[in-house]
């Protein structure tokens with residue numbers, strides 16, 4: 554008996570709607586969902602989440618989430634990358650959507666593997682263009698936090714904590730590099 558593929562349960566082909574079988578396709582070595590009618594292999598791959606640690610006059614922009622998961626927790630603006638955009642465009646778009654903030658994007662800050670969730674989280678550095686921001690549709694609040702005011706116990710996701718800590722540490726040392734780490738997802 555073939556093991557189930559990792560990822561979400563799939564019951565219908567995205568190409569023709571027929572039922573799918575689980576099998577290891579020719580030339581492959583992992584079980585996949587394969588359409589019983591048209592033979593399409595329904596590959597599932599990790600998703601990219603992209604965000605930006607945005608700074609203004611020494612403070613850092615955080616948003617309070619208005620949506621699940623982790624509703625009511627503070628987050629570094631971030632979200633799923635869309636088709637047709639670059640990593641940088643995704644980071645700027647998410648910051649605009651969640652905090653109504655126009656930013657100048659800096660260098661890459663962190664790449665965090667969240668293997669159990671099937672995600673990779675990428676964060677950039679950025680600066681707020683004119684100090685203006687507001688609460689976006691997906692947020693309950695948006696605020697600039699001084700480093701010693703950051704509500705660490707109320708940060709939504711481990712990858713956000715990693716990005717914030719790296720940002721502050723690297724700013725102190727004055728040496729910028731891309732930090733890589735694996736995070737375990739929290740249960741919510």
Ligand SMILES: [Zn+2]
Nearest residue numbers: 566569588591
């Ligand atoms: Zn099909």
